[in-house]
Amino acid sequence: MSERVLTTLRSDPGRLTTDPGDPQDVDEVDAALTLWVLHELSYRGFEDVSPDAEWEPAVLALRRHLQRDLEARLRARWPGHEVSRETFADDLMAFIESDDGPSVASYVHSHASADQVLELVRWRSIYHLRESDPSTWTLPRLTTAPKAALAELQYDEYGSGRPDRLHAHLFARAMEALGLSTRYADYLDECPLEVLEMNNVMTLFGLDGRLRGASMGHLAAFEVTSSVPSGRLVKGLQRLGMAEEIIDYYAEHVVADSVHDQIAVRLICAALAADEPDQAEDIFFGAFTCLDQEARFARAILGRWGVAA
Ligand SMILES: [Fe+2]
Ligand SMILES: [Fe+2]
Incomplete structure (x- = not known):
């Protein structure tokens, strides 16, 4: 086809x-x-x-x-979730934080080889070379408060006005330092279903205005589960003596995403649920889907490396 x-x-x-x-x-x-x-x-x-x-x-x-x-x-x-208007933000944070899926970052931290890290970077490049773009589709679909918060978060993802700090650019620079191609989607053919699907999910949620709640819930889960694993990746990459540029990319996310997670959960998702209660359950659906897709990705790559997950 x-x-x-x-x-x-x-x-x-x-x-x-x-x-x-x-x-x-x-x-x-x-x-x-x-x-x-x-x-x-x-x-x-x-x-x-x-x-x-x-x-x-x-x-x-x-x-x-x-x-x-x-x-x-x-x-x-999606198993469904009982949504409470009063405690929406805390519930969403707790829901995401209770995720106990397998962790690629923990494996990279203490065990992965340089070749395994390069494979991880190639697979992740399908998303990171257009990092944040899928969520941007949602911006015009939001009401005032969540729109202002998403714009703030995206401003940071897009380098706060500095092209050299744009996250997709930081990732491209890191790939170059690792001797990889930075041509957009050059590694698509080697990616398994899990990688294709996780990218399709983000675009689907972003492109379809009906799914704006799912798009923002996905973003929240992504941001909440980024800072700590990014820290583990930094330590793993340092252990392997890998290029400064890739370490810089993940180090940036240790700091940035410890702020983005609060913005995404409290200022975007909770505000969206308050303004549009019919989107509330889809916010959880989006968060669940992000965590579910990440777990499938982790099982795919760890399985390929012969690690039980
Ligand atoms: Fe980022
Ligand atoms: Fe972020």
């Missing part, structure tokens, strides 16, 4: 067929890769695909079909 879609996008996007075939026969990786490609049209696109393809009805129809399928699978994994 992904090959067929790419070939048609290059030649005549209007001729794309919507029906991806019997769900029984669809290969999960192929479907995830196809959705990644279709989503990419709304980011920077492809050198050999016309920018018009982004709004081609046939392209949108297939994207919608694959997004619905993805969302249905995510909803099927």
Whole structure:
């Protein structure tokens, strides 16, 4: 499917067929890769695909079909959560902090080899080279208070006006120092389903205004679970004597995300839930999905390294 879609996008996007075939026969990786490609049209696109393809009805129809399928699978994994208006922020923080999924950072801290770290960086690059962009889609969908808070958080992610401090740029600089390609999505082909899907989830939540609560809940879980693991990664990278640039990237996140987590939970998510109570449960759904996807990612990469998770 992904090959067929790419070939048609290059030649005549209007001729794309919507029906991806019997769900029984669809290969999960192929479907995830196809959705990644279709989503990419709304980011920077492809050198050999016309920018018009982004709004081609046939392209949108297939994207919608694959997004619905993805969302249905995510909803099927979600156990649900009783939301309280009074204690929303504390509940959300506690919900995220109670996560006990396997930790790649702990393994990197004390055991990983330099080659394993390079693999981790290549897989993570699919997200980090466009870090924060998926959440930005949500900004115009928010009411006043959560919008102001998200803008503050994103301003920091985007370097506070300094291109050299933009987080995606810090990551690219680190990849270069590690001797890796910094070309956007260069390592996509080696990434497993878990990486494709975690990126698709963020774009789905961001692009679809209906899912603004899930998008912000995802962001909150991401920020709350970043600072401590980033600290472990810093120690692991120092143990291995790796390039200063990659250490700098994670060190930046030890500090930044210890503030971002409070902004995301209290100023964005709690404010959003207060303004739009119908989004409250989806905020938890988004947080759960982030943690669930991270756990699947961790099992995939630790399993590949032969570590029980
Ligand atoms: Fe960041
Ligand atoms: Fe952050």
